[in-house]
Amino acid sequence: MAVNVQKRGNKFQLRVTHPLLSKAFFATFADEASAHSYGAGLQAMLDRGVVPVELLQEEEKRAGMLVAKMLDTYIATASPSPAPTDMDTLRLLKKELDPTLRTSDITTRWVDAWVRHMKVGMYLAPSTLRKRVESLARAMDWYIRLHIKDGAQAMLNPLRNLPRGYSTYTPGEVEDLQAKDDTKQAKIDRERNRRLSPEEEERIHAALDGVKRPDRERALARDPAFILLFDLIVDTGLRLSEALRLRVEQYDSKRVLLNVEGSKGHRGKMKPRVVPLTPGLHGKLQEWCKERADPTGLIFPLWKPDTEPLSVASHRVAKRFRALFDYANVPDCTEHDLRHEATCRWVTMRTKSGAWMWGEAEICKIMGWSNNKMLMRYLSLRGEDFSNRMMT
Secondary structure (H helix, E strand, O other): OEEEEEEEOOEEEEEEEOOOOOOOEEEEEOOHHHHHHHHHHHHHHHHOOOOOHHHHHHHHHHHOOEHHHHHHHHHHHOOOOOOHHHHHHHHHHHHHOOOOOEHHHOOHHHHHHHHHHHHHHOOOOHHHHHHHHHHHHHHHHHHHHHHOOOOOOOOOOHHHOOOOOOOOOOHHHHHHHHHHOOOOOOOOOOOOOOOOOHHHHHHHHHHHOOOOOOOOOOOOOOOHHHHHHHHHHHHHOOOHHHHHOOEHHHEEOOOOEEEEEEOOOHHHOOEEEEEEOOHHHHHHHHHHHHOOOOOOOEOOOOOOOOOOOHHHHHHHHHHHHHHHHHHOOOOOOOOOHHHHHHHHHHHHOEOOOOOEOOOHHHHHHHHOOOOOHHHHHHOOOOHHHHHHHHHO
16 A cells, blocks of 8 residues: 655645555545644555445446455345345355455456456356356346346346356366375266165164274163154254254154255245155154153254254264265265165055055155155166166
């Protein structure tokens, strides 16, 4: 930053430059002391990252709003408000992007350079990269709509002009990446289609029951609540947060179903749905809920809502699942993969007469999806699932 005061005729001119200002700021004062005093105060504010309102208004007219301020305003005032799943990404972008970046700086050239930086500089996976781009694009859409003048044509959002496949690493980007670290390879989109084999599920249940592996010093501690949680997720496909939030009153033993508070409603709203229970799971829940005296009313005593956020509990329990799969020698498996497994079980389930039990629409309702695109994403049928049909 530079602050200069020069005499101009019988007055004194203040000139201030700073990275937060797109161009030098000038002001005229009747005496030199006033010019220096104002300049010192302005310097102190700018050094703290604060732009005075009067300067900010001029800056925004001339060079657009600071992107950091735009993101804050978007989060606080946009209608409809950003989805909760978008909030963390927006706050992350505010930390990652240059604090002096303005909306007018977001050009096609800047976007291309940013995407390249996220690959070569940050080494992000394509899906992670796209999430950042889409979040910033939505914020820019809002900003453009807000500032368009009556009768004027809306400016193009450069973030919406990226070519198809922009998140895929190009040969040149891979070359630059390996010039920095020759052990790195291009990250690619990976579809999760992990299924449990009967042998793997048997090893998981053995580990849950406290059976010690020969090559380990001790067995896993047996936890009936965690055992039931595994059975519930693999048989119903509930998300972990939905399962941890289940209350005893949501279990309808007469109709053999769960009234689930879905966690993927529009913009974070609850999306209630009904999930039927297999006879085996119904029997386990019926016996378990008879014994429940938890003051919170939760089925699983794995989350304490009065002392921790649900996201913290979900993260902790997900780590327990990873430890379980590691102990059971079930590699490359996560708790969320159990949702893929459950989807396939719903799809291949048959009635006593041998007919398919559920249609696509019914499975989407059970899993909490609004269309069958997600069904196709989660459906991971094995070869034997197809061959078995030929034998029946």
